Amino acid sequence: MDFKQIVKDVLLTEANELEKAAQKISFDIEKAIDLIINSKGKLIVSGVGKSGLVGAKIAATLASTGTSSFFLHPTEAMHGDLGMIGKEDIVLGISYSGESEELVQILPHLKRLNIPLIAMAKSENSTLAKYADVFINIAVDKEACPLDTAPTSSTTLTMAMGDALAVCLMKKRDFKKEDFASFHPGGSLGKKLFVKVDDLLRKHDLPVVSRETKLKDAILVMSEGRLGSVIITDKDNKVFALLSDGDLRRALMNDNFSMDCKVEDIATIHPKTLKNKELLASDALQIIENYKIQLLIVTDANDKLVGVLHIHDLIEAGIK
Structure with missing residues (x-):
């Protein structure tokens, strides 16, 4: 078995999906950025499974680059943590199918509280997308998994889209090295930028x-x-x-x-x-x-x- 070729195929498959996504960016990403920039609250990221893991990383990236953000598991939200969402906050919901039961359950409550929702999903016809104020498409044609089932290309694209969102917000805010250092005083990058x-x-x-x-x-x-x-x-x-x-x-x-x-x-x-x-x-x-x-x-x-x-x-x- 040629594992080197398998690795190459996986990387090329995921890279190809990123390339295709880059060619079909919609105006919705700009609407999402404006919504976040104009918000006086936090950006709360939520999702389950692989989408939840990616969402936690996106929230961490946002928080370290100037956007106040944290991750909230939808199951915990349904058992009291919904109170962590303030009236000035925005929710970024992530579900590739757009139908994750745990996430879908909190959507009516977000609507009741008038909390703006940004959705990342593969279809604008999904439940998540229909509840959203802004829809960001993260659909891929092919997963890198040989069974075309395990989230591989789709999670890579989701994470990359989160990175792109964070970078757009950094540029919009004119986020500088000094700002980055203030959020990373103990890390090696922060020490290089902060310690005198x-x-x-x-x-x-x-x-x-x-x-x-x-x-x-x-x-x-x-x-x-x-x-x-x-x-x-x-x-x-x-x-x-x-x-x-x-x-x-x-x-x-x-x-x-x-x-x-x-x-x-x-x-x-x-x-x-x-x-x-x-x-x-x-x-x-x-x-x-x-x-x-x-x-x-x-x-x-x-x-x-x-x-x-x-x-x-x-x-x-x-x-x-």
């Missing part, structure tokens, strides 16, 4: 010495600081140089090396610094990688030391 240098900055107990400090004393400070480097400042606390372990190793190769020399004599003068502690941590990581350094010294506008951002701090925070 100041959030990770080491500001206390920094390994700092003056320009006149002897190397042997600076090495002790370096060891205690656990950054592998020592920051050298002048009398005004302005950053003058940086002594790294690399600088120290290179100095050891010099025939005239002395532990009594001034630290500034072997340090890197005017090291790379950052004056904007409000910069995104992900952008700071890019600077660190571009300059092939381990730490980034952060200063104020007058070059006075504010703190240090080490690459390990970025990695531990999930900024990659």
Whole structure:
């Protein structure tokens, strides 16, 4: 049995159904977007079985991209959770057949409460579609299942239609990266878009010495600081140089090396610094990688030391 060919056939079948759906988009999708945009309430997604699972994903995508949304199982709605639907809300009902018993049961109650209904189904003649204010067609000609029965192409199209709806709403609302970050503060994407240098900055107990400090004393400070480097400042606390372990190793190769020399004599003068502690941590990581350094010294506008951002701090925070 050629499983590689089977996989290829499934992907091509589903892709073909998506392509056909893209060629027959109706004006109803625009009506759905306008209805949601003009609503003062939430968009509540409901469905059972595979449609319910896809609906839960659609609700999650909407909620994370600027549209207040949650999933409500129709069976739970019939046993008290109908009260979760407010008078300003909209319901997105999903049923490929449009006849799912559990979902159909709540339709008269939605109508009684004057709750607008957007329907995703395969036929405008289905019960779900007839109750709807807006009908979105998710019909497919062929499921990828060899028996043409298990929801495969149809669930893929339903999810894709939900994604398309979410993207349209994002564009309509001019949803930006900063908005996305506010909904994803703990995820890797959110950290890249939300966490700032100041959030990770080491500001206390920094390994700092003056320009006149002897190397042997600076090495002790370096060891205690656990950054592998020592920051050298002048009398005004302005950053003058940086002594790294690399600088120290290179100095050891010099025939005239002395532990009594001034630290500034072997340090890197005017090291790379950052004056904007409000910069995104992900952008700071890019600077660190571009300059092939381990730490980034952060200063104020007058070059006075504010703190240090080490690459390990970025990695531990999930900024990659």
